[in-house]
Amino acid sequence: MFQYTLRRILIALPAIFGVIVVVFAMVRLAPGDPAVMLAGEFADQATIERIRERFGLDRSMPEQFLTFVSNLAQGDLGRSTRTNRLVTEDLAQFFPNTLELALGAILVALAIGIPAGMLSAIKRNTWVDAAVTFVALLGVSMPVFWFGLLAILFFSVELGWFPVAGRGSFAHLVLPAITLGVSSTAIIARMTRSSMLEVLDQDYVRTARAKGVQARSLIAKHALRNALVPVVTIGGLEFGRLLAGAVLTETVFTWPGVGRLLVDSILARDYPVVQGAVLVIAISFILVNLLVDLVYGVIDPRIRYD
Amino acid sequence: MKRLARIGFVLLAALTLTAWASAQNLVIAQGTDAVTLDAHDVTDSPTASIVSHMYETLFELMPDGSIEPHLAESYEVSDDSTVWTINLREGVTFHDGTPMTAEVVKGSMDRFLDPDNAFTFRFLLDRIDEVVVTGPLQIELRLATPFAPLLAHLTHNTTAIVLPSAVEEYGEAFGENPVGTGPFQLENWDRGSRIDMVTYENYWGDVPAIDGVSFLAVPENTTRMALVESGEAHVAVRVPPQDIARLNAAPDITVENVSSLRTIYMYFNHTLEPFDDVRVRQAFNYAVDKQEIAEFVLGGAVRPSDAAIAPGIFGYTDVGEYEYDPERARELLAEAGFEDGLSTTLYSPSGRYLQDIQITEAIQSQLAEVGIDATIETLEWSAYLDKTREPAGENDVPVALLGWGTVTGDADYGLYALFHTSQHVPDGSNRAFYSNPVVDDLLDEARVTPDPSVRESLYADALQIVRDDAPWLFLHSETQLVAVNDAVEGLVIHPTERVLAWNVTVSE
Numbered sequence: 030m031f032q033y034t035l036r037r038i039l040i041a042l043p044a045i046f047g048v049i050v051v052v053f054a055m056v057r058l059a060p061g062d063p064a065v066m067l068a069g070e071f072a073d074q075a076t077i078e079r080i081r082e083r084f085g086l087d088r089s090m091p092e093q094f095l096t097f098v099s100n101l102a103q104g105d106l107g108r109s110t111r112t113n114r115l116v117t118e119d120l121a122q123f124f125p126n127t128l129e130l131a132l133g134a135i136l137v138a139l140a141i142g143i144p145a146g147m148l149s150a151i152k153r154n155t156w157v158d159a160a161v162t163f164v165a166l167l168g169v170s171m172p173v174f175w176f177g178l179l180a181i182l183f184f185s186v187e188l189g190w191f192p193v194a195g196r197g198s199f200a201h202l203v204l205p206a207i208t209l210g211v212s213s214t215a216i217i218a219r220m221t222r223s224s225m226l227e228v229l230d231q232d233y234v235r236t237a238r239a240k241g242v243q244a245r246s247l248i249a250k251h252a253l254r255n256a257l258v259p260v261v262t263i264g265g266l267e268f269g270r271l272l273a274g275a276v277l278t279e280t281v282f283t284w285p286g287v288g289r290l291l292v293d294s295i296l297a298r299d300y301p302v303v304q305g306a307v308l309v310i311a312i313s314f315i316l317v318n319l320l321v322d323l324v325y326g327v328i329d330p331r332i333r334y335d
Numbered sequence: 336m337k338r339l340a341r342i343g344f345v346l347l348a349a350l351t352l353t354a355w356a357s358a359q360n361l362v363i364a365q366g367t368d369a370v371t372l373d374a375h376d377v378t379d380s381p382t383a384s385i386v387s388h389m390y391e392t393l394f395e396l397m398p399d400g401s402i403e404p405h406l407a408e409s410y411e412v413s414d415d416s417t418v419w420t421i422n423l424r425e426g427v428t429f430h431d432g433t434p435m436t437a438e439v440v441k442g443s444m445d446r447f448l449d450p451d452n453a454f455t456f457r458f459l460l461d462r463i464d465e466v467v468v469t470g471p472l473q474i475e476l477r478l479a480t481p482f483a484p485l486l487a488h489l490t491h492n493t494t495a496i497v498l499p500s501a502v503e504e505y506g507e508a509f510g511e512n513p514v515g516t517g518p519f520q521l522e523n524w525d526r527g528s529r530i531d532m533v534t535y536e537n538y539w540g541d542v543p544a545i546d547g548v549s550f551l552a553v554p555e556n557t558t559r560m561a562l563v564e565s566g567e568a569h570v571a572v573r574v575p576p577q578d579i580a581r582l583n584a585a586p587d588i589t590v591e592n593v594s595s596l597r598t599i600y601m602y603f604n605h606t607l608e609p610f611d612d613v614r615v616r617q618a619f620n621y622a623v624d625k626q627e628i629a630e631f632v633l634g635g636a637v638r639p640s641d642a643a644i645a646p647g648i649f650g651y652t653d654v655g656e657y658e659y660d661p662e663r664a665r666e667l668l669a670e671a672g673f674e675d676g677l678s679t680t681l682y683s684p685s686g687r688y689l690q691d692i693q694i695t696e697a698i699q700s701q702l703a704e705v706g707i708d709a710t711i712e713t714l715e716w717s718a719y720l721d722k723t724r725e726p727a728g729e730n731d732v733p734v735a736l737l738g739w740g741t742v743t744g745d746a747d748y749g750l751y752a753l754f755h756t757s758q759h760v761p762d763g764s765n766r767a768f769y770s771n772p773v774v775d776d777l778l779d780e781a782r783v784t785p786d787p788s789v790r791e792s793l794y795a796d797a798l799q800i801v802r803d804d805a806p807w808l809f810l811h812s813e814t815q816l817v818a819v820n821d822a823v824e825g826l827v828i829h830p831t832e833r834v835l836a837w838n839v840t841v842s843e
């Protein structure tokens with residue numbers, strides 16, 4: 030298992046390097062110039078030149094790349110051209126916030142999605158199943174932006190139950206986590222349902238049922254565990270997506286996460302921050318996937334790593 | 336034991352509640368977080384609002400357009416207008432206790448002027464050759480040539496006095512560790528989310544009545560308005576025009592409408608046909624109904640332009656709107672050889688200025704009525720700035736929407752960079768490639784003339800010529816829409832697009 034983990038991490042390194050190269054090139058090929066952005070409508074050429082020089086943007090692209098990679102090897106991601114802050118400091122501040130939000134959202138999704146999917150599978154083709162399917166469809170198709178704003182207007186402005194925006198207490202997390210988790214909840218519920226149905230049709234389940242195992246224990250002990258493998262896969266992928274794709278929720282709820290940092294930096298052509306944020310997101314995505322693969326073995330002992 | 340804990344808990348809860356109730360903290364919701372808290376490095380107005388609570392300038396531009404000494408106490412100008420002697424206020428201290436002296440002020444100005452620091456607004460003061468300390472509380476600003484707008488430029492928030500020893504101490508991190516002389520000092524900066532400031536008890540002027548002020552960064556309009564509606568914030572800036580009526584209907588909220596120094600216009604690229612023809616440019620001006628746009632696209636929240644700069648700026652004169660006259664527009668187009676109409680492209684940002692793309696769409700449909708077939712091109716802001724500042728010959732943007740905030744309150748800043756021949760992009764900001772030697776002379780002269788009344792008449796002449804040359808499709812000056820809770824008194828919504836809480840009181 031240790032060897033497997035190590036091998037997976039080694040395999041991930043070229044992927045991460047690829048991400049670095051692509052992002053480095055992409056931000057620079059996009060039209061727009063960080064120096065012009067900084068100087069704004071008020072810019073004169075001399076000021077722009079000075080700003081370029083200040084951030085080393087007057088040097089050639091290969092030269093900039095070499096500097097970037099050699100600094101990266103020392104754990105230095107450079108300074109933001111917009112705020113002059115160390116990129117590593119920015120990420121250390123923003124990434125945990127995103128992690129907190131994504132964890133909240135995936136917990137919401139698992140806590141609601143799995144029971145709902147099971148219920149739907151057990152009560153197959155009844156009104157319960159139809160209702161769960163309908164709500165799930167609604168959840169997937171609802172724009173995050175719209176759902177979040179409605180939640181604010183109803184639960185915060187009308188009822189005053191939760192704060193409108195910002196981060197801090199547990200109450201601050203509730204609405205953003207639900208908003209971000211809605212579509213994942215729906216996907217996990219659908220996945221659980223179909224996976225559960227498949228398992229319930231298996232021979233061993235039929236055998237168990239024939240020898241008189243109680244329905245409750247049958248579902249919990251025999252069916253669920255096997256049905257969960259694909260759910261874990263989807264859950265992991267969803268979690269990775271939530272880490273990278275929380276920008277809309279972060280914007281609606283003023284959540285200071287890495288998604289908003291990334292979008293703001295792209296708009297300002299803040300190259301060092303864009304590079305750093307994408308790097309962190311890519312690494313966390315790879316780690317989550319690795320974790321999912323390791324969890325398989327825990328759920329299903331037949332899966333071996335060698 | 337359990338009981339004791341319970342009593343303790345109740346006590347603690349009661350204590351926090353009273354503390355919360357008695358602390359008067361003003362909460363202001365803006366669209367974005369501060370970029371930096373280094374006063375010299377600020378380039379955007381939300382950051383300027385925040386920084387203006389912690390730092391102060393030598394002179395202050397009052398909301399009515401007058402200029403008052405602030406950290407300066409008085410000043411004198413030599414007969415040849417090249418030496419400005421400034422006497423500094425006594426008893427001013429920085430947040431760390433350091434007293435403000437002439438040495439400190441010189442250090443701050445030298446830092447601002449150092450080309451290596453590459454501050455965007457350095458050009459405001461770059462006419463100063465040398466800052467000389469002539470007494471414990473007296474400095475001299477020495478200029479090579481007279482520069483009349485200097486006083487106005489010394490009111491700009493980026494010229495604020497920072498503490499040089501703190502700059503030295505914190506180095507690159509000074510932007511996170513601000514040390515100024517302002518009535519509030521930084522308590523906490525939760526990046527991307529909020530900035531909390533507490534009152535500076537040893538402030539030289541009137542110590543604020545509130546205990547602190549917080550700025551929240553809330554990019555989404557609906558969320559920002561919801562914060563004021565739920566009472567979590569006292570103030571929310573940039574109210575969307577469609578929300579004005581709803582917010583005003585709430586019992587405890589008023590939407591303030593304060594004019595801004597920002598003018599919105601579309602410029603014509605004079606290097607491209609047919610915009611080298613004044614008749615075509617004037618035809619565009621007659622073809623667009625500015626009143627209708629102001630009313631229906633912007634909810635009445637703007638003021639149609641009757642000059643290239645907004646009222647409230649020194650040097651402004653009403654030189655007359657282009658009245659809506661589609662008939663006259665058609666005549667002028669026919670005279671210029673376009674009786675069958677013409678087609679062109681309107682460039683527009685989307686989301687940069689209040690309702691910008693909606694304004695461009697309204698203009699497009701009004702132009703169609705006089706036979707001008709315009710297509711709209713929008714670019715993301717960074718690409719937009721880049722494309723519109725290409726040099727003549729390469730620049731193929733014919734017509735583009737932009738805004739300009741004359742944040743010094745002096746016409747020089749509003750006119751020189753936009754209309755002087757020496758300022759054609761990419762060297763300056765004259766994106767229209769407008770050039771008129773008479774205007775150049777007037778602007779040059781107004782720069783070096785000390786007498787304000789003479790300057791005013793020079794600018795009036797320049798504005799009149801610019802109006803008749805029609806290098807722009809003149810649109811409107813913006814107003815700032817700010818939702819304010821009725822419990823708040825004394826909030827200043829400054830024409831320079833800053834919200835200032837210096838003199839605020841909050842009633843229970």
